[in-house]
Amino acid sequence: MKGSYRGIVPGPMAKADTQIGDVQLVARLKQRDKSALEQLIQIHGAKMYGVALQFMRNEHDAREVMQDALVSIWNKIGSFEGKSAFTSWIYRVTANAGLMALRKKKRRENDVSLDTAASDDDDAPVPALRLRDKGPLPDKAAMTGELGEQVRAAIDQLPELYRVVVLLRDVEELPMNEVMEATGLSEPALKSRLHRARLALREALLPYLKGLDIQTP
Amino acid sequence: MSMKHIFGFFGCLFHPGECRRTKKLLYEYVEGELNQDTQHKLEKHLADCPTCLDYVKSYRTIIELTHHHALADTPIPPALKQKLREFIEQNPELK
Numbered sequence: 257m258k259g260s261y262r263g264i265v266p267g268p269m270a271k272a273d274t275q276i277g278d279v280q281l282v283a284r285l286k287q288r289d290k291s292a293l294e295q296l297i298q299i300h301g302a303k304m305y306g307v308a309l310q311f312m313r314n315e316h317d318a319r320e321v322m323q324d325a326l327v328s329i330w331n332k333i334g335s336f337e338g339k340s341a342f343t344s345w346i347y348r349v350t351a352n353a354g355l356m357a358l359r360k361k362k363r364r365e366n367d368v369s370l371d372t373a374a375s376d377d378d379d380a381p382v383p384a385l386r387l388r389d390k391g392p393l394p395d396k397a398a399m400t401g402e403l404g405e406q407v408r409a410a411i412d413q414l415p416e417l418y419r420v421v422v423l424l425r426d427v428e429e430l431p432m433n434e435v436m437e438a439t440g441l442s443e444p445a446l447k448s449r450l451h452r453a454r455l456a457l458r459e460a461l462l463p464y465l466k467g468l469d470i471q472t473p
Numbered sequence: 474m475s476m477k478h479i480f481g482f483f484g485c486l487f488h489p490g491e492c493r494r495t496k497k498l499l500y501e502y503v504e505g506e507l508n509q510d511t512q513h514k515l516e517k518h519l520a521d522c523p524t525c526l527d528y529v530k531s532y533r534t535i536i537e538l539t540h541h542h543a544l545a546d547t548p549i550p551p552a553l554k555q556k557l558r559e560f561i562e563q564n565p566e567l568k
Contacts, residue, residue: 293567294558297557297561306545319553319557326560327564403538404542407539408545411539422539422543427543454536455532461535462531
């Protein structure tokens with residue numbers, strides 16, 4: 257099912273250039289060339305920042321996540337064997353740094369635990385998300401352009417306990433066992449939370465799905 | 474509302490139990506976790522019930538949209554880029 261949707265992606269030449277660049281980047285990082293980290297920021301920093309912001313929602317905390325991710329990349333580059341794309345690997349590292357930072361923040365604030373506060377009861381109401389009211393829906397072309405913005409706004413509105421599982425599982429596509437390990441959730445709790453998060457997103461984005469001819473009841 | 478959906482609405486009145494069951498099994502179905510027999514029964518219902526079929530489709534679409542649109546390429550503010558450069562140069566963990 258995943259991978260069937262095709263958005264705007266770089267052309268094959270651009271992709272090949274990036275891959276060659278990544279091979280050289282990995283080699284330089286493995287040779288402990290610190291300037292490669294700066295190049296990493298130049299090439300992949302925008303996406304890493306996007307990941308960090310999705311987790312933390314503010315620039316200051318996102319910067320800490322990026323710093324932690326840089327340290328992890330530096331320390332773990334030896335274990336990167338090239339089985340997955342380098343880009344996927346660094347975004348995962350950044351996502352893990354984001355998750356760790358959220359946990360630390362929760363402990364500091366003595367807030368509810370990431371592992372326990374959401375209702376995992378299938379019959380409990382799904383969280384209601386309120387997207388910014390922009391007036392009448394735009395025409396189809398404009399709506400397609402606005403879709404990404406609305407999807408991000410909806411994810412941003414999810415309670416943290418739901419947002420984290422969506423980011424790790426549906427965005428970063430970490431295997432279930434890795435998400436369980438990262439979040440400390442049991443398998444039933446993780447599945448329930450992921451399902452309820454998807455239902456909440458569906459509910460919030462219904463007008464857009466309808467506008468894009470994705471029929472919904 | 475199209476004829477298909479009017480039909481679908483009445484379809485749900487005709488077999489509400491199956492529609493409820495579809496919603497209950499939605500996650501497992503989309504993740505491919507159902508056994509063959511249950512999956513077959515559910516797909517038989519989907520073939521008869523446009524409302525449930527659309528529900529499943531929209532659920533799948535949400536997963537795909539989330540995957541492809543969750544992360545924007547967010548330009549790093551120049552000041553942040555500078556701070557990251559300093560971090561790389563000065564942090565003792567990066568030796």
